[in-house]
Amino acid sequence: MEKEVILQYLPLYREALLLTLRIGWQGVLLALVFGVACTWIRQLKIPVLKSLVTVYIELFRNTPLLVQLFFLYFALPKAGIRMTPELCGSLGLGLLGGAYMAETFRSGLESIAPIQEESALSLGMTSMQALRYVILPQAATYSISGIVANVIFLLKETSVFSVISLMDLMFTAKDLIGMYAKTLECLTLLVVFYLIMLLPVSVFGSWLERRMRRAEFGA
Amino acid sequence: MEHGNEVLRIEHLHKEFEGNVIINDISLTVHKGEVIVVIGPSGCGKSTLLRCINALEDIQGGQILLDGVPVDRTAKNISRMREKIGMVFQSYDLFPHKTILQNVTLAPIKVQKRKKEDAEKEAVELLDRVGLADRKDDYPRQLSGGQKQRVAIVRALCMHPDILLLDEITAALDPEMVHEVLEVVLSLARSGSTMLIVTHEMAFARAVANRILFLDDGRIVEESADPKKFFACPETERAGAFLKTFDYE
Secondary structure (H helix, E strand, O other): OOHHHHHHHHHHHHHHHHHHHHHHHHHHHHHHHHHHHHHHHHHOOOOOHHHHHHHHHHHHHOOOHHHHHHHHHHHHHHHOOOOOHHHHHHHHHHHHHHHHHHHHHHHHHHOOOHHHHHHHHHOOOOHHHHHHHHHHHHHHHHHHHHHHHHHHHHHHHHHHHHHHOOOOHHHHHHHHHHHHOOHHHHHHHHHHHHHHHHHHHHHHHHHHHHHHHHHHHOO | OOOOOEEEEEEEEEEEEOOEEEEEEEEEEEEOOOEEEEEOOOOOOHHHHHHHHOOOOOOOEEEEEEOOEEOOOOOOOHHHHHHOEEEEOOOOOOOOOOOHHHHHHHHHHHOOOOOHHHHHHHHHHHHHHOOOHHHOOOOHHHOOHHHHHHHHHHHHHOOOOOEEEEEOOOOOOOHHHHHHHHHHHHHHHHOOOOEEEEOOOHHHHHHHOOEEEEEEOOEEEEEEOOHHHHHHOOOOHHHHHHHHOOOOO
């Protein structure tokens, strides 16, 4: 391994990391918004929208992100809808993640026994109050590990962004290998940079999970 | 019972679930200060009756009136109505993410908009009455079943309900904890609380009831204003057969 090669490439990887992080977190944020919206529609059982949510979730959970990005970037312009690669990246990630988040929220809500809601109602709470004070705080605690797993999954999925010519980490590594054939250095840097991006999320996630459990259930 | 102090009136209640009749034409009037105990075999509809009164179940016929106002789960005022109907469940169902004090003050503060200090002061007094004031900052999982059930009773009482519905509140408890919970209910009865109690504790039923309702197959089979007499010699054969299943002599 050549040290000076690594030092020379570092700034390029740093650039790529910042881009990956930016699009990745935009995608995660969108995913949370879509996930909450879907869960809301499902909980309120809004007709028509409810079926659309199911179609959306099944569509995005059962097609690869690669295909979704191809569709957004190459097919939609033919229908007159044009987006920058960056917007395609975060929107694609957000749509994929929204489907996963919705499922995670659902299982969190389902883990709360119906009688918890009934106890709240029997004390004169409205359904909204029961949701806000009794159901959601518990469901959030149950969902947190799933949410963190989704975030890590989404940030890893950014590695396919290179297909729509975004200069992310993966693109940078492949590009440099193509030009200078320093395969070992390039891929080592790639692994290290993914770890730099994701290890803090993992560690923060486990800490948050422990903390919420203690705060919520005194355990 | 004199007239005019009626709290709850049930008229021709009818409840079906998936084609099965669960409650078949039950009518009942509960007066202020009355303690009515409902007994009967499993599946006779006694728990469902309580759940209907609290509008946790939809009904297919008849009506339920609290102080003359219909209890209708589709009506706008339903949370207002439920506020006046306290309910304690078999599995206590405290909120696991709240401390004991938060469990019992949540609804008074959020629903009745009472001041936090006032609600807490009253809650501590009531917790003290059931011997649990020193546990107010604990979480439900730190309490025994009997303690949790006493908290659940206090949680309902903090809303100052017009009537308290107790649904087999000792059925999930270890035998030695049953007593501590029933003591609380007995003291409530003595202080004039209006209650409708579903239980399998026959000795307790005899001690606490002003009136006994024996249900079978969704109907009131026998009604007695003299619990001692009912338990000694019930009038219907069905009630007699049921009571016999508690005999081991």
